Amino acid sequence: MTGEDLRPQILVRDVTKSFSGRVVVDIDELVLGDVPVEGLLGPNGAGKTTLMRLIMHSIPLDGGTVTLSRPGQRDVLLSSTRTNQMAGLGVVKSTQVITDFEHLTILDSALLAVTEARYERPFSAAADRTVRKRHEDEIRHWLDYFGFDDPLAVALSGGDKKLLDIVRCLLLQPAVLLLDEPTAGLSEGHTERVKAAVRELASRGTSVVIVEHDLDVIWDLCDEVIFMAEGKVLLKDNPATIRANPTVVKSYLGAGSA
Amino acid sequence: MNLDWLDAFLIFGAFKVVEIMGLGLLVHLQLGLTRVANFGVVGFWGVGLYAFGVAYLKVDWPFGDVYQFLVCAAIATIVAAAAGLVVGWLISDLDDDGTLVGTLGFATIVVILATTQQGLTGGALGLGGLDFPYDFGRVKTHEFTWLLITTAVVALIFAYAWRVYRTPHGRLLIAVGSNEALARSLGKSATAARLRMMMVTSGAMGLLGAMHGVMVRSLEINSLDVSVTLAALAALILGGTARVFGAVVGVLLTVALFDIVIQFYIPIPDGWNTQALPVAREAVFGAAIVLMLIFRPQGLLGQMRRPALMRRLHGDW
Numbered sequence: 001m002t003g004e005d006l007r008p009q010i011l012v013r014d015v016t017k018s019f020s021g022r023v024v025v026d027i028d029e030l031v032l033g034d035v036p037v038e039g040l041l042g043p044n045g046a047g048k049t050t051l052m053r054l055i056m057h058s059i060p061l062d063g064g065t066v067t068l069s070r071p072g073q074r075d076v077l078l079s080s081t082r083t084n085q086m087a088g089l090g091v092v093k094s095t096q097v098i099t100d101f102e103h104l105t106i107l108d109s110a111l112l113a114v115t116e117a118r119y120e121r122p123f124s125a126a127a128d129r130t131v132r133k134r135h136e137d138e139i140r141h142w143l144d145y146f147g148f149d150d151p152l153a154v155a156l157s158g159g160d161k162k163l164l165d166i167v168r169c170l171l172l173q174p175a176v177l178l179l180d181e182p183t184a185g186l187s188e189g190h191t192e193r194v195k196a197a198v199r200e201l202a203s204r205g206t207s208v209v210i211v212e213h214d215l216d217v218i219w220d221l222c223d224e225v226i227f228m229a230e231g232k233v234l235l236k237d238n239p240a241t242i243r244a245n246p247t248v249v250k251s252y253l254g255a256g257s258a
Numbered sequence: 259m260n261l262d263w264l265d266a267f268l269i270f271g272a273f274k275v276v277e278i279m280g281l282g283l284l285v286h287l288q289l290g291l292t293r294v295a296n297f298g299v300v301g302f303w304g305v306g307l308y309a310f311g312v313a314y315l316k317v318d319w320p321f322g323d324v325y326q327f328l329v330c331a332a333i334a335t336i337v338a339a340a341a342g343l344v345v346g347w348l349i350s351d352l353d354d355d356g357t358l359v360g361t362l363g364f365a366t367i368v369v370i371l372a373t374t375q376q377g378l379t380g381g382a383l384g385l386g387g388l389d390f391p392y393d394f395g396r397v398k399t400h401e402f403t404w405l406l407i408t409t410a411v412v413a414l415i416f417a418y419a420w421r422v423y424r425t426p427h428g429r430l431l432i433a434v435g436s437n438e439a440l441a442r443s444l445g446k447s448a449t450a451a452r453l454r455m456m457m458v459t460s461g462a463m464g465l466l467g468a469m470h471g472v473m474v475r476s477l478e479i480n481s482l483d484v485s486v487t488l489a490a491l492a493a494l495i496l497g498g499t500a501r502v503f504g505a506v507v508g509v510l511l512t513v514a515l516f517d518i519v520i521q522f523y524i525p526i527p528d529g530w531n532t533q534a535l536p537v538a539r540e541a542v543f544g545a546a547i548v549l550m551l552i553f554r555p556q557g558l559l560g561q562m563r564r565p566a567l568m569r570r571l572h573g574d575w
Contacts, residue, residue: 058439087445095440102436103500103562104429107572111426112433113444119426120451122458128571131426151575152568168444 006071008090008175008207009033010055010078015064017047017054017231024050025231027064033176033207037198039222040211041242043252047231048211049096052178056093058083070175090175094182096211100161107151110139113168135171142167146193158185166194170201177201179210183217195221215253219243227252261398269401271517273408273473278513280412280466281490282497282505283419284459290499290562291428292455293435297358298345299463300486301365304372305341306464310334311477312378315387327391331468338464339457346456350449369482385477401473408469415462419502423567431455432564485540489513492543495550498557507558512543 012030016023025047032038032055040048053059055066057078066079068089076089086092101109111128114135119126132139143151146163155161166182179198183191191214198221202208212218218225218239225242227235229251235242242248281299288294296302313330321329341364349360372379379385390400422428433441434448441448471477489512490505497508516539521531550557 056443058443082447084442084445084447087443093443095443099437099440101433101440103432103564104436105565105568107568107575108429108432108564112429112441112446115426115429117447120430120446122427122454124425124427126426128424128426128429132572152572153565172444 007033007036007205008071009069010091010176010207010209011065011067011069012051012055013065013067015051015054015066015079016062017050017059018062023231025054027051027231027233030226030233030236032209033069035223036202036206037208037210037222037224039218039225039239040209040228041215041218041225041248041252042228045230046228048228049180050231051228052093052180052209052211054079055178056083056086056091057081068176087172087174090173091178092169092172092174092176093178094165094169094180096180098158098161098165098185100155100164104154105152106143106148106155106160106164107139109155109164109168110143110151110171111135113171114139138171142170145197146190159187159190162186163190163194166197170197174201174206176207176209179208179212181212182210183212183214191217259394259399259402261396261402264398264402265522266398266401268518268522269398269405270473271514271521273401273405274517275509275514276405276409276412277466277470278486278489278493279505279509280408280415281463281486282494282509283412283415283502284462285490285494286499286502286505287419287422287431287455287459289494290501290504291422291431291435292452293354294346294349294452294456295354295357296361297487297491298361298363298365298368299490300482300484301345301361301368302338302341302460302463303467303470303486304365304368304482306334306338306467307471307481308368308372308379308467308477309337309464310468310471311385311388314471315385316378323393324391327472331465334468335461335465338467339461341464342456342458342460343453345460346453347449350452365482365484365487369479372477372482373479379479380477382479384479386475388471388475388477390472390475404469404473408466408473411465411469416502416506423502424571432562485536485543488540488543488547492546495547495557498559498561500556500562501559504557504559511558512546516542 010032012027015025015027017025042048054061055078061079065077068076068078068091078091111131115131119131146167155164162185169177183194195217198208210221222239224236225239226233227242227248234247235245281303285296285299288296310330313333314326319326345361345364349357352360373381390404394400430446430451434446434451438448493508493512494505496511497504
């Protein structure tokens, strides 16, 4: 890592993944995090979500390595790190499919994200309020920001669950944040808030990678766009150049989109 | 203490109610909170019973009564907790069906070991010689006192289960039980959470096994049958797996109904108590499980009421 790109990076090398004989990811080398916000673009089946899952090691790689590189710290081989250790290393991913904890309230979810392991042991004397006291300001900030009126209720709508997923990710104070379709199903107002939150996070040093089918989000937010197709990285450039590229227009955007 | 008014069988019936209530509360933590379907409850309880009995009878302790009981009960708790850790690790990657079969298999192993290791356990003949850690003179007084002590232990288990909901530990267990992948993505070790929970609850099941040993004052292989697991599960499913009071209500409607109300207060023909009633009891418990799972799977008390609890805990948010 050179002095001018002092930002956490994910280094993907010789990574391959196949499902039932079909190659879905085949990347020789890819560096994520050399700009604040990157977008992953490509048609369905391009391998974007699979690449994110490979980075998080929620599915095993067939070959290659994924490495986390952070300024002033030793590199960590993510491809041999357990999924539950990723958040501790600062690598956090939102979920593509809307998901939540059954029974837990919105405040529960937020508290769960910020609670340190020492408070979660069977005979820990810590009461819930101890954890709340330690993290109340940050939780209140993000819940208010996204307009959760009643944090003591269970998130019911798909939109609330989607936003809550993002809140959990933000509360983890990630070094690298992978967002998989973060604005899918959100209102225009909430989409703008997500974009503003991402910008703020990136300005504070977090490397953000976004997969998003809402192209306006990609063009507005990203400093660089990576175009994938059939598991390979075909292009990596600034949004304007990608948007005008004939290959992208032909295989993804369609004529008249530029 | 004059206990002439009290039937000795009633003491034993009440003991059974309290004991199953304790086991039901522990199964609630496993199944209701963490979604670990333990069908080998009698295995962990039996490990405690036999570890206690063997330690009590086969070791020449330099002290007696209270200290001997405390040391042997501690051994029973530790051995059962270790069994919970090992079984929990073995089933950690299994789905619900695998967990059911795995825990049932563990219980079977315990019964086989208790039967075949005659030198230690007495095998099918069993071993006598266990005793109360005090001497007040009359057996009935001893048994009644033991009932009170066991009730206090179960009250502590209830208090623990009640408090778990109010701690970060409980929230973690609910999260792991309802969406393990999401919990992992937040940096939570689902395996460690489950193993810790299995250790604590299995250890407590072992302690209840040790307390049972004192009450019956012997090791009997017949006590290790599936009726222990069935009673705890039937009660919990009837009351509601996801509610702390589920086990309490369920035990009152099942074990208490059969082992106290019907046996002592309903006029039934002679001989039924020892033959027909126990068989009918198992059949009714089994039917209760099936019917509840079909018509009201959440039990009589219904689903977990987390928002209401959170409003009590964080109403000033």
